[in-house]
Amino acid sequence: MPLNHLQIKEILDENRAHECEGYGKDHICVQIASIAELPSRFGQFQVVAFWNNRDGKEHAAFVHGDVMGAENVPVRVHSECLTGDAIGSLRCDCRDQLETALKTIGEMENGILLYLRQEGRGIGFVNKIRAYGLQDYGYDTVEANLALGFRDDEREYSVAAHMLDSLKVKSIRLLTNNPKKINELAAYGIKISERLPLIIPPNPYNEFYLRTKATKSGHLLSIGDKVRLPEQGDQPIVAGMTSEQIGALHQGEDLVVGG
Ligand SMILES: [Zn+2]
Ligand SMILES: [Zn+2]
Secondary structure: OOOOHHHHHHHHHHHHOOOOOOEOOOOEOEEEEEEEEEEEOOEEEEEEEEEEOOOOOOOEEEEEOOOOOOOOEEEEEEEOOHHHHHOOOOOOOHHHHHHHHHHHHHOOOOEEEEEEOOHHHHOOHHHHHHHHHHHHOOOOHHHHHHHHOOOOHHHHHHHHHHHHHHOOOOOEEEEOOOHHHHHHHHOOOOOEEEEEOOEEOOOOOOHHHHOOOOEOOEOOEEEOOEEEOOOOOOOOEEOOOOHHHHHHHHHHOOOOOOO
């Protein structure tokens, strides 16, 4: 059962009074500012709008079913990508990841997609497009990588942890292909009972993942000589990948810096 009007009122009253010293080294505190019904092509959701005390970023949670006080809630953390999520850009596969996560959650009893407003892995929209532009002009991918590849993951997971606490989730099953992410969320006190792999169906647009090779310069993904940089915090598995290719995705996590 999703939240009813009385429950929503209680949550909003409680959040108006909420104050804490914040999560993570940036001490970010978020409050639930509003909740509304959101029927979608992926099922019935409620959208939860978060207010943020530090940088004005308005994060969102898309909640399916009853999650307050629930155990083992499936959760996916997604970072905003305007070009991919909304426009269907093929420079990245953010939209495939987003749709697969929403479809997966929509088919389950309950679940949450945390949508973090940190475009281009936290560097912002303008810088992301600058990085794209550099690649178009054939610039060294390391330079583009510097612009696009770096982000403080701690920040992402501190906000995510606070959002899950605001939603009063008792424990989660994290939709990720990266076991390290479990430790990061756990460090903020989130109880993770299981890891669920995110497997996206193969299509002509994500074929480049199937050709992924681990390179010394990190998790750069290429098709022909076009280099693609990952924009989400962890990479998807495409149905049909070999175990070697899946392993290469994880290896890249430690090797973001170009070499
Ligand atoms: Zn707080
Ligand atoms: Zn993207």
